[in-house]
Amino acid sequence: GENVEQHPSTLSVQEGDSAVIKCTYSDSASNYFPWYKQELGKRPQLIIDIRSNVGEKKDQRIAVTLNKTAKHFSLHITETQPEDSAVYFCAASSMNRDDKIIFGKGTRLHILP
């Protein structure tokens, strides 16, 4: 089955700087890679996703890149703000197979004032 590794587990960045979270996956059949943000006591919320036919996707301050050959994908947050502090989860899924989304272990992002 799919295995998703996520690094780092904790990340602290100065407000205004960029944050990068990296993930790898094991199943070459995976073709859908969402990223979720979870604030304390809240449900996970989808912030951006990318499909295997695309190498990069951007939405305002958030971007995701995908390298299918290396089975790597990354989340980039630019100009970080205090409200970006949360736990971020990467995930992988094969939309054509069983549709299960398998999550990484999460990255706790702290934005320092």
Added chain:
Amino acid sequence: SAVISQKPSRDICQRGTSLTIQCQVDSQVTMMFWYRQQPGQSLTLIATANQGSEATYESGFVIDKFPISRPNLTFSTLTVSNMSPEDSSIYLCSGRDQETQYFGPGTRLLVL
């Protein structure tokens, strides 16, 4: 987008008892799932809830412990049976439409 609600939002239960969690989606979704999340940890998939048939369980989860129903496209239940303190966790319902997977707010369960 789909909005997912769960009942109860939290509960405290005695060991040996069972609790049924209800999940309601405000629109039809193709897939529904149940996850477990320990405090400070990631989401672990328990099972895929299949409409009108038995759920598909992940390794380490069995139907006798976590019976699941999905009578229609917008509703599912998860029962945590014969509870022990190790079952204390947050249980999240999730639904997927054509494009996106959404999560319910979770049910916070404490077993004494």
